[in-house]
Amino acid sequence: MEAFAPGERLVLVSGRLVEGARSRSKAPSKKHSRPRLTLVATPGDLREWIALLEREGELVRVQAEVDPYLEMTEITDRVVKAGGPALLFERPKGSTHPLLINQFGTERRMCLALGVDRLDDAAAKLESVLEMQPPQGLAEKVKGLKKLKSIADSMPKTVRTGPVKELVLQQNEVDLDLLPIQHCWPGDPAPFITLPAVITHDPKTGTRNVGMYRMQKLDSKSTAMHWQLHKDGRMDYLASDGRLDVAVALGLDPVTAYSASAPLPKHVDEFMLAGFLKGEPVELVQCNTSEVLVPANAEIVLEGYVEQGDLTLEGPFGDHTGYYSAAEPFPVFHVTAMTMRADAIYPSIVVGKPPAEDAWLGKATERIFLPAIRMSVPEIVDYDLPVAGAFHNCVIVSIRKSFPGQPQKVMHAIWGLGLLSLTKSVVVVDEHVDVHDYDEVFFRVTANVDPQRDVMLSEGPLDHLDHAPTRQFYGGKIGIDATHKGPEEGTREWPEEIVMSDEVQSLVDRRWAEYGLERAADGADGRDQRSLRQLLRR
Ligand SMILES: Cc1cc2nc3c(=O)[nH]c(=O)nc-3n(C[C@H](O)[C@H](O)[C@H](O)COP(=O)(O)O)c2cc1C
Numbered sequence: 001m002e003a004f005a006p007g008e009r010l011v012l013v014s015g016r017l018v019e020g021a022r023s024r025s026k027a028p029s030k031k032h033s034r035p036r037l038t039l040v041a042t043p044g045d046l047r048e049w050i051a052l053l054e055r056e057g058e059l060v061r062v063q064a065e066v067d068p069y070l071e072m073t074e075i076t077d078r079v080v081k082a083g084g085p086a087l088l089f090e091r092p093k094g095s096t097h098p099l100l101i102n103q104f105g106t107e108r109r110m111c112l113a114l115g116v117d118r119l120d121d122a123a124a125k126l127e128s129v130l131e132m133q134p135p136q137g138l139a140e141k142v143k144g145l146k147k148l149k150s151i152a153d154s155m156p157k158t159v160r161t162g163p164v165k166e167l168v169l170q171q172n173e174v175d176l177d178l179l180p181i182q183h184c185w186p187g188d189p190a191p192f193i194t195l196p197a198v199i200t201h202d203p204k205t206g207t208r209n210v211g212m213y214r215m216q217k218l219d220s221k222s223t224a225m226h227w228q229l230h231k232d233g234r235m236d237y238l239a240s241d242g243r244l245d246v247a248v249a250l251g252l253d254p255v256t257a258y259s260a261s262a263p264l265p266k267h268v269d270e271f272m273l274a275g276f277l278k279g280e281p282v283e284l285v286q287c288n289t290s291e292v293l294v295p296a297n298a299e300i301v302l303e304g305y306v307e308q309g310d311l312t313l314e315g316p317f318g319d320h321t322g323y324y325s326a327a328e329p330f331p332v333f334h335v336t337a338m339t340m341r342a343d344a345i346y347p348s349i350v351v352g353k354p355p356a357e358d359a360w361l362g363k364a365t366e367r368i369f370l371p372a373i374r375m376s377v378p379e380i381v382d383y384d385l386p387v388a389g390a391f392h393n394c395v396i397v398s399i400r401k402s403f404p405g406q407p408q409k410v411m412h413a414i415w416g417l418g419l420l421s422l423t424k425s426v427v428v429v430d431e432h433v434d435v436h437d438y439d440e441v442f443f444r445v446t447a448n449v450d451p452q453r454d455v456m457l458s459e460g461p462l463d464h465l466d467h468a469p470t471r472q473f474y475g476g477k478i479g480i481d482a483t484h485k486g487p488e489e490g491t492r493e494w495p496e497e498i499v500m501s502d503e504v505q506s507l508v509d510r511r512w513a514e515y516g517l518e519r520a521a522d523g524a525d526g527r528d529q530r531s532l533r534q535l536l537r538r
């Protein structure tokens with residue numbers, strides 16, 4: 001692989017994260033080629049994924065013994081923030097199981113995981129199904145059938161057994177101490193399982209839910225289950241009377257692991273989304289001590305239950321907000337069986353001050369869900385959830401405006417849409433503004449906004465982890481309308497934007513070599529060179 005120098009830092013170019021010295025090109029422009037709809041096969045399990053990462057020069061094996069108590073976090077945080085490779089810690093202190101981390105830490109790896117060139121390609125696949133129209137003619141019908149087949153292939157499939165059953169530890173044999181569970185930050189009270197797929201069923205409808213919720217280790221046979229207020233897993237728990245069976249899958253193929261973090265509506269099974277993105281069904285096997293089905297390809301499965309009224313004080317935890325989230329009561333998860341591959345690889349992730357590894361899991365969700373959002377709010381052209389805004393703190397959205405009040409309509413729509421409803425601030429810009437270019441957004445906000453007229457304060461539900469509001473879960477929201485206005489909205493005539501004429505732009509393009517500026521760009525180094533190249537629009 002390319003030499004990775006820990007000194008390289010992750011830099012922001014046009015509001016997108018790029019890897020320090022490895023960035024060769026600017027973020028793909030919107031005018032780029034059309035999304036490719038033929039997607040390559042995604043890895044079948046964690047081992048195929050590790051092999052792919054290794055072939056692509058995207059993985060480093062750490063052979064030195066490393067302590068899962070803090071040391072691993074410090075190493076990983078440095079590597080993640082520098083845009084470095086996935087890490088396979090082969091000798092975590094105190095465990096015989098290797099630990100994989102930073103598998104999702106760059107845009108390239110997130111794309112490799114999903115088998116696409118660009119994250120937008122995964123969205124395009126979903127969009128083509130969402131926008132299906134009754135087919136006209138034979139060719140259209142064949143295409144339509146293919147699309148329908150892709151939906152049928154998304155349904156999970158039950159199989160008899162799988163590698164996750166190689167070792168079965170029941171009752172007294174259950175031992176979470178076998179796993180190299182990371183103690184992430186100094187203020188955490190215990191180790192936390194950070195990259196699980198937690199599977200439950202709605203006690204009333206039977207619908208499956210899969211979510212990623214951290215699990216604080218309480219002892220060798222139990223953990224806490226951090227189901228935040230607005231999450232589907234918590235709804236299943238609240239709807240159960242008495243006991244609720246829970247299964248936790250660890251070490252999955254990357255698409256299935258990603259899907260656990262996807263904010264789907266409650267009645268949609270996340271394994272369906274995984275199957276759709278993979279192009280083949282997720283294969284499930286039944287637990288040994290309950291009827292819950294778990295991915296047959298998992299490295300490790302924890303089977304168990306939670307019970308009404310059985311709570312523990314969970315946290316504090318160094319969270320993705322960049323702060324410790326406060327200790328609160330959460331359900332206790334009792335592990336009744338552990339099934340695993342004999343040489344199971346344990347997956348982990350460190351969250352903390354952004355950007356952390358979860359940045360690209362979030363960006364994948366941002367891209368994949370755009371078509372679905374456009375279905376309900378069609379004037380939306382694009383949107384961006386800045387990583388530094390920890391995803392729920394800020395949404396920048398561009399719209400095709402055709403009537404007064406439309407920016408405000410879109411703010412309200414976002415505040416009413418799934419987990420986006422927890423967004424604290426919404427910035428609305430016109431359709432031609434690149435929402436991923438934070439400099440441009442800042443320019444529009446400062447140039448186009450009359451704070452008295454264009455800032456809307458509202459209130460509503462806020463993220464469970466948001467520490468800023470005076471009271472938890474509820475507080476203020478801000479909407480900033482940075483679009484152009486006009487007399488129809490009661491303002492004076494909006495001034496014209498400065499743009500060079502096409503003829504002169506082409507003339508300068510044609511004559512560029514003659515000006516002798518190329519050498520100036522080549523001579524400069526580092527950031528200067530990059531910014532000069534940007535000025536030269538290259
Ligand atoms: C690394 C990571 C850790 C997460 N930890 C939690 C958590 O501890 N509790 C929680 O409620 N959500 C957590 N989330 C967010 C949920 O996974 C996400 O909201 C998901 O949509 C929940 O699934 P659900 O909508 O089916 O409940 C985490 C996400 C990631 C990427």
Ligand SMILES: [Mn+2]
Pocket residue numbers: 209210211232233263264265266268270
């Ligand atoms: Mn869900």
